[in-house]
Amino acid sequence: MSTSPSDLQAAQIQLDAHVREIIAWHFSPDTGSPFWLDWAKKNFDPRKEVSSFADLVVRFPHFQDEWLRDLQPEVWVPAAFKGKPFNIFETGGTTGMPKQRIGWNDYKTDYEEFSGKISDAHFPRGAAWLMVGPTGPRRLRLAIEHLANFRGSSCYFVDLDPRWVKKVIAAKQFDQAKAYMEHVVDQAVTLLKHRKIAGLFTTPKLLEALAEKINLHDAGIRGVFCGGTTMAPQYVRFIVEEVLEGRIGFYPTYGNTLMGLAASVPLRPEDKFSITYYAPQPRAVLRVVDPSDPSHPVQYDQWGRVELTTLTKEFFMPRFLERDEAIRREPREPYAWDGVAEVRPFGAMEKNIVEGVY
């Protein structure tokens, strides 16, 4: 069902108000972080010039994620959080010095909100979860456990180190990558065989590999929450029909350490398995922009590069150009803002991207 004009307007008003609140927070000496206060001195005072999301797009340049690698994390601590120990989360599967985002409660907010989007039939309250995927210094690990706990459940974990996977695949050591994946899957199968587990978070490739070793429904799995890599429509169909056999709830998500979690809308027959994700607006805004002129969004149903703006009191990140591309989709209930569909690595059609099992 399409979203009503009044809902669209209300969402826009809410977003603009939120932008003003966050700008005021991060650029006020009483509450703001050293990085943004310093940035304002060298550039302009956004509190005077930015009063809407449209203003933000016009006035702010693209966030440089190298700052998250090159600067000490303390520069991002808002004054209001000073003295409170923070979590340090690292981004995905890169090698070398990682990029880091600090945080306190954002992940809890995101995943508590997400809890309202998954059904109790698929993730029974109190029944255990299993996460098979990147744990380590990632926000995801704490987030999944918090989500399970929030629903009265506990969570088992099997770790996968995506940095190692990328390294061996880039070196064409495919046997090693395969052996490592089997090692991860075997651990998960063992847990599924010996423990009562109903909910599963994993990546699509690991889900596929798991289902080749064990019948997930027979093992007790009723809901799968999935994210991490590209899921083209045919692959989604494969997961839904062949891997989950239409018997297990499937919740694809798009997210990362910098944004949080964008949930997908339930698939309708007319979607032809094309998944559209909606950002947790107003805390984060996703746009699909023209790669050659990122100030402009592409038309609906056109491919473009994903641009992320994060707007929380813990973290302000304007107009970061993700290394992803997607199709821009119209708002769809219950979301009164644009969606991003069929997300895949930027330039995926032109070059081979190492995604591996992650």
Next chain:
Amino acid sequence: MNTIPHLPVLRLGRNYESLDQIEVKDHRTGEVKAAVSSVNAGIVRKDLQKLAAARAALKKFTSAQLIELCAKAGDLFLNDTLPLGDKGHTQSPQDYVLALSATSGLPHVMVRRNMQKIHHALTNMRTVLNGLTRGLDLAILDQGHGTVAGSPCSYYPTTQALGLVMPSNSPAVNSLWLPAIALKTPVVIKPGREEPWTPYRLVQAFIAAGVPAEAFGFYPTDHEGASAILSQCGRALIFGDKSTTQQYAHNPAIQIHGPGFSKILIGDDEIENWRSYVDLMVASISENGGRSCINASAIVVPKYATEIADALAQALGPIQPTRPDDENARLSGFANPKMADYIDSAIEQDLQTPGAVDATAKYRWPMNCDVAQAFQPAGSGDFRVPRMSGGLESPPNPQPGKAALQAGTAPRKVVFEGGTYLRPTIVLCDSFAHPLANREFLFPYASVVQVPQNEMLRQIGPSLVVTAITRDPKFREELLESPLIDRLNLGPISTMKISWDQPHEGNMFEFLYKRRSIERAW
């Protein structure tokens, strides 16, 4: 009805329309001829777990019944209109010729010849199996055991299915897997990207003949899917170049069909008669558009290499592309023009290495040049002009014409009516050490290398087919002893001659069945 046929994935008895579809296009016009559903490796792996049911469907038939069904399928394949995809389309034999020619670049006449080869293999399956099994009573396969020459005998299948990673170069390669059906072995086929037509039509012919659809998998898929077919089928065939096949070279479950490096050798005793064998050499190099692994790619002679290279160049150099429906077409177009670019530049680059000459260059007349006027024999007048179209069949006029001045300036790679072609190339090499001496390309290409007879077998390397033109008993004995040769033709026999009952590469029966000893108390 949609105007473009859609070929679904055949999942061992179930049609599957994927959201991922590959367009198969006319190599000249870009017109889409079919949409072909493609699936990921996960679907392939899932279906491969059901191969026992596929084999059970074939085991219900006796070998004799399956041989009859093969013959019926052969007639249907050659003569009948068969289903084409899942959108209500059908395909007559002529439709098949047109579609395959358009997307693969093979001229109609070559497609029809390939159809005949396939038909022959199917309608002579009893003879084929007789050759493969050396006369085994096939009832032994039905019962699992029996008696041969008074001794107990038992055979067991080595696999539940035969995996096939097929090429796009020539439809007749499908003949290789046809005995599998008569041997009660389902097939799981990954078709070549530009050539889904032949395996699909063959499967439809088998089904129409009465073979259960559960015995056929048709999986257009990616590299990972191909890898799943190769690793999970138990027995599989892969076609491809050296880089593709070498990783499977030591895997007994995978039979590799790579480059053939087939050759013609002339012995000391016959070399003075070399002129008598020029037609044979030309045919061996150029039949089927030079696309087969059994095309000769090197001519090895103890003397007269320069003269032989020149004679072959005179015969092959003037050949030009023709329309696909030309009955005298000799060249195939490249479905992927980048492949032609690669081959052309590889040859040009290696010609920079001293010791090789493109003997065809001076006979490669510009496109549309009237050879009858332009032809100027290079030597004694001992030349021949191949049968060609568009007025090129007329006898050459030895008077040089205006266009003769342009000889040698025409490029090897040409575009004709939107299609990309490579014109025949004969390279005279001073030794087998030259990088062009032992190469195989997807068009009429051969080297001519002068090697003393007593050195030949040390230098030729592995060769799928060797035609040895010699009556010398000692040389023949050495040839018969050579482990480098898969098929040996003794005497002036084209390398292109094949015998399905005497496979030139692998034995399907021995690949799919193994003998065990057996003792029975009851």
